[in-house]
Amino acid sequence: MHDWYKKGKDFLVYIGNAGCGKTWFCQAMFTFMRMSHPSLSRRYWNEIDLFDRIRSDAATYYSRQAIHSLVDDHFLILDDVGSNYMMKGNEETFFHIIDKRYSSRLPTIVTTNLDKEDFKIAYGERTASRVFSDENIILIVKGHDFRQNKK
Ligand SMILES: Nc1ncnc2c1ncn2[C@@H]1O[C@H](COP(=O)(O)OP(=O)(O)OP(=O)(O)O)[C@@H](O)[C@H]1O
Numbered sequence: 001m002h003d004w005y006k007k008g009k010d011f012l013v014y015i016g017n018a019g020c021g022k023t024w025f026c027q028a029m030f031t032f033m034r035m036s037h038p039s040l041s042r043r044y045w046n047e048i049d050l051f052d053r054i055r056s057d058a059a060t061y062y063s064r065q066a067i068h069s070l071v072d073d074h075f076l077i078l079d080d081v082g083s084n085y086m087m088k089g090n091e092e093t094f095f096h097i098i099d100k101r102y103s104s105r106l107p108t109i110v111t112t113n114l115d116k117e118d119f120k121i122a123y124g125e126r127t128a129s130r131v132f133s134d135e136n137i138i139l140i141v142k143g144h145d146f147r148q149n150k151k
């Protein structure tokens, strides 16, 4: 994680069970990015919100360019990827997003409940191949569910 931030490019893929702290981590990283690199733009998307936004934009103006403009910040955080993958028809859009981030090599965090195989099933081989590319850092966490320990 530290290595990834120091490197300043490519993907950090955080795979973890529900409640292990992925969203918590994203929020902490977002704040950290703002403090350590205030001049670099950053954006945080929950996957569901991102697709909602793309759909609402699509009503008026839809293009690959429009999608890219939602994900062209220096730092990008995509939280909860695949949690709504039952919603068919997003694979193509998601591919454009990942391809854009992958080819620019800008620092991108992806969090998901899906392992590599399920990710491939959900989003297709071309997307998975970029997300799990060798230069990326893959963090697999099998932590306890913080939500179950609350009093
Ligand atoms: N390191 C931590 N220290 C204290 N509390 C934490 C920590 N990480 C997470 N939590 C708390 O645990 C709960 C679950 O964490 P979080 O929402 O980040 O999980 P998640 O991995 O995003 O789960 P999901 O896959 O369901 O989205 C939250 O209430 C969060 O505030």
Ligand SMILES: [Mg+2]
Pocket: 022, 023, 024, 079, 080
């Ligand atoms: Mg979450």
